[in-house]
Amino acid sequence: MxxxxxxxxxxxxxxxxxxxxxxxxxxxxxxxxxxxxxxxxxxxxxxxxxxxxxxxxxxxxxxxxxxxxxxxxxxxxxxxxLAQAPEGRQIFSAMTVLENLKLGAGKRPASEFAHDLDRMLTRFPRLKERIGQKAGSMSGGEQQMLCIARALMSRxxxxxxxxxxxxxxxxxxxxxxxxxxxxxxxxxxxxxxxxxxxxxxxxxxxxxxxxxxxxxxxxxxxxxxxxxxxxxxxxxxxxx
Missing domain, CATH: 3.40.50.300 (P-loop containing nucleotide triphosphate hydrolases)
Incomplete structure (x- = not known):
């Protein structure tokens, strides 16, 4: 077992x-x-x-x-x-989508970050459209997707x-x-x-x-x- x-x-x-x-x-x-x-x-x-x-x-x-x-x-x-997507979509509202995803990746090498970023933007196409947008200006659903994607960036x-x-x-x-x-x-x-x-x-x-x-x-x-x-x-x- x-x-x-x-x-x-x-x-x-x-x-x-x-x-x-x-x-x-x-x-x-x-x-x-x-x-x-x-x-x-x-x-x-x-x-x-x-x-x-x-x-x-x-x-x-x-x-x-x-x-x-x-x-x-x-x-x-x-x-x-072990990563958490917390209650209430606790994203960094004043930062962009890309900056939030970078924080989720931590200190991993740039090549790994690029690979995982591409994977997240393929999975969440709305985030790709809003990659340079302030996270707090997005809809609730988009913010939730960002919260999950940020957690997944840590693999x-x-x-x-x-x-x-x-x-x-x-x-x-x-x-x-x-x-x-x-x-x-x-x-x-x-x-x-x-x-x-x-x-x-x-x-x-x-x-x-x-x-x-x-x-x-x-x-x-x-x-x-x-x-x-x-x-x-x-x-x-x-x-x-």
Whole structure:
């Protein structure tokens, strides 16, 4: 049996005097898509920030490719193959599309950057059209594509995607989830935090449900989509 790409063991996170995550354990298999479902404020974004090194953990362990990356600095985590497309399309609005993509690539050689830039602009043709445009002047959907492309410029083996469909038009949401499938098809695993449970369960292999900072349910995505508890809470009462 293959070792999981990511293994999170009994993770705890406290911010100030408040404990946000309690004993969270999840796994992401090699080249898999795993979704974490839950309502606003249950700790999903805190989990993503802890995995990417933005928040410090107070207990537990994060293992990535067999290495302990618990509380490593964010730049080391990215360099090691784990990148995040954060919630709210946190691009650098005053910088151009090209400048944002350069930041995502880090300090890799110019030849590698040129290759990856061409790959991103082929995948996201709207970004090619706007390569010299200020990122903040683009539409929400275009900004989300830039956020994802910037993360992919680091050549991650695991991409963390935090609420990628938030605030987007339905047609753009469909494009985002098609992109999730494409990213996995190219060999990059995806950990997807998403309120759009129906769409997330369609693309995921396995899923976890988080409530009040704890994992309360887990299983394969197809079974979760039919689970009456998931249906009642996240699918509008209809399992489909």
């Amino acid at each position: 293959n070792e999981p790409l990511l293994r999170v063991n009994h993770l705890g996170v406290r911010i100030g005097q408040q404990t946000i995550l309690h004993d969270v354990s999840i796994e992401v298999p090699q080249s898999g898509i795993v979704s974490v479902l839950g309502s606003n404020g249950v700790g999903k974004t805190t989990l993503m920030r802890a995995l990417s090194g933005v928040y410090k953990t107070t207990s537990g362990q994060v293992m990535f490719e067999g290495r302990d990356i618990t509380n490593r600095p964010p730049h080391e985590i990215v360099a090691g193959g 991650p083996r695991l991409l963390l995607m935090d609420e990628p469909s938030m605030g987007l038009a339905p047609i753009v949401v469909r494009q985002v989830f098609e992109l999730v499938r494409d990213i996995r098809a190219e060999g990059t695993a995806v950990l997807l935090v998403e309120q759009n449970a129906r769409a997330a369960l369609r693309v995921a292999d396995t899923a976890y449900v988080m409530d009040s900072g704890r994992i309360v349910l887990e299983g394969d995505a197809a079974s979760m989509a039919k689970d009456p508890r998931v249906s009642a809470a996240y699918l509008g009462g209809h399992a489909s």
